[in-house]
Amino acid sequence: FIVTVCFFNHVQLSHIFRVLTTFRMDSISAFEHCMRDKQAPCYEVVEAQKLQLDISSLPWAFPGWVGQGKNWPYDLPDITASYVVSWILGTKQYHDLDIDYVGIWNEKNFDSKYIKLRRHTLDKGGLEKVRIIASDNLWQPITYSVLVDGELAEALDVIGAHYPGTTSVMEARKTQKKLWSSEDYSTFNDEVGGGCWACILNQNYVNGLMTATISWNLVASYYEDLPFGRDGLMSAEEPWTVNYVVESPIWTTAHTTQFRQPGWTYLQTVGHLANGGSYVTLTDSKENLTVVIETMTHDHSVCVRPPLLPFNVTPQNVTFQLNGSFASIRELQVWQSRLDFKTKKPFFFKKLSPLKEKGDPGRHVFTLRQVVTQMPVTWAADAEQTISVIGDYTWQNLTVSCDVFMDTVKTGGVFIAARVDKGGGSVRNGSHKVTNDLVGETVLVEGHSGTRAYGWHTLSLTVEGECATGLLNVYHLWKNTVVLGPKNGWAAIGTHSFELAQFDNFAVEAKS
Secondary structure (H helix, E strand, O other), rough: EEEEEEEOOOOOOOOOOEEEEEEEEEOOOOOOOHHHHOOOHHHHHHOOOOOOOOOOEEEEEEEEHHHHOOOOOOHHHHHHHHHHHHHHHHHHHHHOOOEEOOOOOOOOOHHHHHHHHHHHHHHOOOOOOOOEEEEEOOOOOOOHHHHHHHHHHHHHOOOEEOOOOOOOHHHHHHHOOOOEEEEOOOOOHHHHHHHHHHHHHHHHHHHOOOOOOEEEOOEEOOOOOOOOOOOOOOOOOOHHHHEEEOHHHHHHHHHHOOOOOOOOOOOOOOOOOOOOEEEEEEOOOOEEEEEEEEEEHHHHHHOOOOOOOOOOOOOOOOOOOOEEEEEEEEOOEEEEEEEEOOOOOOEEEEEOOOOOOOOOOOOOEEEEEEEEOOEEEEEOOOOEEEEEEOOOOOOEEEEEEEEEEEEEOOOOOOEEEEEEEOOOOEEEEEEEEEOOOOOOOEEEEEEEEOOOOOOOEEEEEEEEEEEEEEOOEEEEEEEEEEEEOOOOOEEEEEEEEOOOOOEEEEEEEOOO
């Protein structure tokens, strides 16, 4: 069960979400990034409806030129700081959005010199109100650094840890900084996942005095068969179909966010119930009160990262006594949720506008353009080429076709693929190659194709059973080449390297 008990004296509350913007920086400028930002329309809706919302941003990667050829953004901290500040200014200029918090680098080592310089650069850019979070990793060593470095402590506003398991460390509390679980949850969003979210929303403060908990991720807008499938508060696996699913963690969230606003504070009256479960109380210091109680059983609230320690919950009667400024309250409003582990969840639909980018003139008016021309400074191991997957992971026999345009002379290359992640065909300037892997190491067929840059070509790949056939501009490049596997997978398009290219009229015909 999840129960929220509220008394509101005069405040009209609105829906509240704390949003994590993970901006993946590519090789375009910060202002170009803001103009292209596909997440921005979501936040513009928030602005238009005047919702009480804090926007927290966190870099996962940086453009390659920031690292000057190295996979490291701290060697030239002034360039990195200026880039991030430009991005924040761009979100205001192009989308009228105010970024409230910004992190350093997702789950990577921090650099104290860079954090101090970031604070100085923010202030110099008129962004004194933008607060800094660090280090979006573990409690240590950032906590120790803050305790021994006064200048760093002054530059930093929030200590954020990822997946803390509802606990913090004594040293972090000694800093007197705000403590956040700045990334958490990451659990399949069925009813058990909703139970996990209910537990950590309460117990992150009860056990660890963390005043914010950010879910990774907000919307699971990617295929379920990819890593971390449906690890979001809600799902929109194919957003272009205008379908999204409100999952149980959304309703769990509402028990906290529906009945408070940024600026409310936790009372000292928080804790664990005698027979299991937890409760927290919040107020705005204007005699408005919210109490959130959860009694999730262990097996119905299993968290993935990290697993919570075993606990027991049994039926119980609980009495709360209102004292002090709340003693005069005579009536409370009560909201209750009981997660259902049997029935399926309904679907909801919302109209979305397609986002397209203008490309080559003529009949190819709107195209998908690959514009990143340099390997980014990456958060984790990443491919040395670009790729976009689409479709159904269970596809076996299918035909993939696409019009392609290469912008790079001599060394440029584009590909279409089927049964991803290990099947694909590519066309380069003047040649073609069929491989059983996207890296291009397992070559099945290769030869001359007559293709050239700055011209449109139509590629087609058919995979049926153990055979693959490829066409270029309706003429066979190869026919019935034996493929080694896999047996099923997505369709995909991509480029040989980080290079300019365009795609149009992409189509898939799946036979099974």
